[in-house]
Amino acid sequence: MSAAATSVLLVEDNRSDARLLEATLQDAGGHRFRFTHVQRLAGALAALAGGGVDLVLLDLNLPDSQGLDTLAELQRERPGVPVVVLTGLNDEELAVKAVQAGAQDYLPKEVFDGGLLARLIRHAIERHQIGVELERAQNEQLRLRDQFLTHVSHELRTPLAAMHQFLDILADGIAGRLSDEQLGYVQRTLRNARQLEAMVAELLEAVRAQNDKLAVEPQRVDLAPLLLEDAVSGFAGQAEAKRIRLTAEVQPGLPAVHADPLRIGQVLGNLIDNALKFTPENGEVRVSAEVDGEPGFVRVEVTDSGPGVPPEAAERVFERLWQADAPDARPSRRGLGLGLHICRELVVRQGGRIWVDTHPGQGATFAFTLPTYQATLVKPDP
Amino acid sequence: MLTNKILIVDDDEDLAIGLGVRLRASGYEVDVASDAVAATAMARNDGVDLVILDLGLPAGGGLAVLERMRAHLPTALTPVIVLTAGDATLAERTLAAGADAFFQKPADNLELTAAISGMLAKAG
Numbered sequence: 001m002s003a004a005a006t007s008v009l010l011v012e013d014n015r016s017d018a019r020l021l022e023a024t025l026q027d028a029g030g031h032r033f034r035f036t037h038v039q040r041l042a043g044a045l046a047a048l049a050g051g052g053v054d055l056v057l058l059d060l061n062l063p064d065s066q067g068l069d070t071l072a073e074l075q076r077e078r079p080g081v082p083v084v085v086l087t088g089l090n091d092e093e094l095a096v097k098a099v100q101a102g103a104q105d106y107l108p109k110e111v112f113d114g115g116l117l118a119r120l121i122r123h124a125i126e127r128h129q130i131g132v133e134l135e136r137a138q139n140e141q142l143r144l145r146d147q148f149l150t151h152v153s154h155e156l157r158t159p160l161a162a163m164h165q166f167l168d169i170l171a172d173g174i175a176g177r178l179s180d181e182q183l184g185y186v187q188r189t190l191r192n193a194r195q196l197e198a199m200v201a202e203l204l205e206a207v208r209a210q211n212d213k214l215a216v217e218p219q220r221v222d223l224a225p226l227l228l229e230d231a232v233s234g235f236a237g238q239a240e241a242k243r244i245r246l247t248a249e250v251q252p253g254l255p256a257v258h259a260d261p262l263r264i265g266q267v268l269g270n271l272i273d274n275a276l277k278f279t280p281e282n283g284e285v286r287v288s289a290e291v292d293g294e295p296g297f298v299r300v301e302v303t304d305s306g307p308g309v310p311p312e313a314a315e316r317v318f319e320r321l322w323q324a325d326a327p328d329a330r331p332s333r334r335g336l337g338l339g340l341h342i343c344r345e346l347v348v349r350q351g352g353r354i355w356v357d358t359h360p361g362q363g364a365t366f367a368f369t370l371p372t373y374q375a376t377l378v379k380p381d382p
Numbered sequence: 383m384l385t386n387k388i389l390i391v392d393d394d395e396d397l398a399i400g401l402g403v404r405l406r407a408s409g410y411e412v413d414v415a416s417d418a419v420a421a422t423a424m425a426r427n428d429g430v431d432l433v434i435l436d437l438g439l440p441a442g443g444g445l446a447v448l449e450r451m452r453a454h455l456p457t458a459l460t461p462v463i464v465l466t467a468g469d470a471t472l473a474e475r476t477l478a479a480g481a482d483a484f485f486q487k488p489a490d491n492l493e494l495t496a497a498i499s500g501m502l503a504k505a506g
Contacts, residue, residue: 150469154467154468154469155467157467157486157487157488158394158397158467158487159396160487160488161397161467161487161488161489162394162396162397162400164488165397165400165401165404165488165491166396166400168404168491169400169403169404169407172407174403174404174407175403197488
């Protein structure tokens, strides 16, 4: 039992309820409480401004705020102080919702056992402390892991660069002319080296995505040049190699979106790359952009004529480490399976959704939405 | 016609050799320094026209080499390309310290050689 008194802020507009509560707790065997009493939420925010309060006893229905909004505003303006909500008869449902929203506990006003009340308050404060410690430990662990992965990826890049350089030198004939067979083997090795490099880069991006360091800088973006020129033309060679018809279609008059052009490029690149990998020879991959059914959004789709995605997998494909075999890939050959997970992170960060419509045997359509630039200029209704 | 001399600063032997082979094939004369002290000395004294600089160097680090080069009149304007296995977030700092370009390993050879010839043409 600590020697210092527990400082409690009592936010209750009913004076007699407040007096009763204080009296009950003052008698609570052995433990000392120091009370400050305010009657409005505004008063509570002011009283908490200077710190020094160990716990808030909060009546949800005050003259200047009602119900769960009271709790929400308190948490938003003065985070970091444990809250126990005061409830009347028949308010249990509201009380449970309050706990789900982050209150440590609830206290029915009709309970008059001082010892019980005191214990409840002490436990609420302890639970809060444990939560704070846990968050700190989790953040520290993430920081250490990030540091480790950054270091590892740095170390991996050096031998990869050396390998790549000498393979390039051989392939370019700088060290002497190669036979066709030799050149073929060197190029095969180069392809593997590039794959390794891509995986290392993806690994680092995935770690950053998790730690929220994946920078997204939204701006006004016109999708037509991005889709038609950059994304599709970049894959023309890959499509031609499998004789796949790769087309792009942008709805005329498509509104500009509010998004990060670099990130959209990455998402599109990932989806088109997957589509090309999973579509057999002579197939078709279509990229399109149009106004979405949901107002204020534009929808981009990448449709392929591959085997499609089994319906049970439609959600899981966006989880980390989901892997699928491309039909022409060797069974032992899989990427890290991080691409779609990062795509979802990036799309969600820009305010959109991403999903897959699939008809097994008839191909799949990966689609994502982005908010229109216009929509972001209008303040949402309060 | 005078051949341009490029100083490769990297403590990784394989990378230094590999890059050297490629640059010589492109017609440049190449020298190699594998720590910060040698790098600073060679950049100053050996008629170097361009420096390719790794950041993680023993005896001081690449950033220190760059700063010393920029503080010393004969090397204040020598083109420096930073080529590092480190993070792309280092780019801002190195460019602010006076580097002319930032490349992350493994660098695309075409882009790197284009940057080199561009800088040498400008320096005249």
